[in-house]
Amino acid sequence: MENTNNTKGKNRKIIGGAIIAIALALGALILAMFIEKIPNGYVGVVYSPNGGVQDETLEQGWHLVGLFDKVTMYPVRMQTVNYKDIQVATSDGKSVTVDFAYNYSIQPDKVVDVFNKFGPIPVEQIEESYLKTRLWDAGRKAIAKYSVIDTYGEKSSEAAVNVQNLFADDVGSLGFTVDNLTLGVPKPDKATQAAIDQRVSAAQELERKQIELKIAKAEAEKKKIEAQGIAEYNEIIKKSISKEVIQNKWIEKWDGKMPKATGSNQLIEIPIDEPTAK
Secondary structure, rough: OOOHHHHHHHHHHHHHHHHHHHHHHHHHHHHHEEEEEEOOOEEEEEEEEEOOOOOOOOEEEEEOOOOOEEEEEOOOEEEEEEEEEEEEEEEOOOEEEEEEEEEEEHHHHHHHHHHHHHHHOOHHHHHHHHHHHHHHHHHHHHHOOOOOOHHOOHHHHHHHHHHHHHHHHHHHHEHHHHHHEEEEEEOOHHHHHHHHHHHHHHHHHHHHHHHHHHHHHHHHHHHHHHHHHHHHHHHHHHHHHHHHHHHHHHHHHHHOOOOOOOOOOOOHHHHHOOOOOO
């Protein structure tokens, strides 16, 4: 009889513990239905089927919300977005494919406006629909002002700035802040690439010829200066040689012997001064 009572007591404890565990689990589940966590760098917009969109947004942290309330989160710190293979046309009618990358955030006081425009959809869906379309339009308008060569060269950064300005102005009124937009290297079709390669080769050849011309001009200038220097030197030497100097040189070299050659054409005239008449 005693063993039976002990068994019943143990069963009661087990059942009681199970009930408590179930109650705690149900309590945690129910509590979780009323708690919303907002990550760092985001704010939450609360929508209630009965009351509509609440004006007060949820900052980062844990919040109690209504059972039927829905929370949509929006980034208020910079997010990076990459778009691949956006097709645009250049001023010379060339079709190129470009990659874009940019940073964006949503102004905290504008998140309710964003929700009212797009509804309770994830922000990633806005990136792949609205923002992507607006960026394509900005890229189309900006890059249409540049030739395909310009988009490859030194004007690529300028083109990226113009795209960013158009894009930022377009989406800024809705609350999106755009920053640090970069333009990837354009990817043209085969015909366009062949034309680009030909123009690059021609530009390189022109640059080579210009360098050679500069070298030739420098060499000619150098020779001109050298020739002028030699001429000036000879002129100085010429002016420094007088009759007296020549006579003195003859005297220094003469050994005192008269030449033995005969004939008027064989005589060597020694430039000595004639005796002074007394």
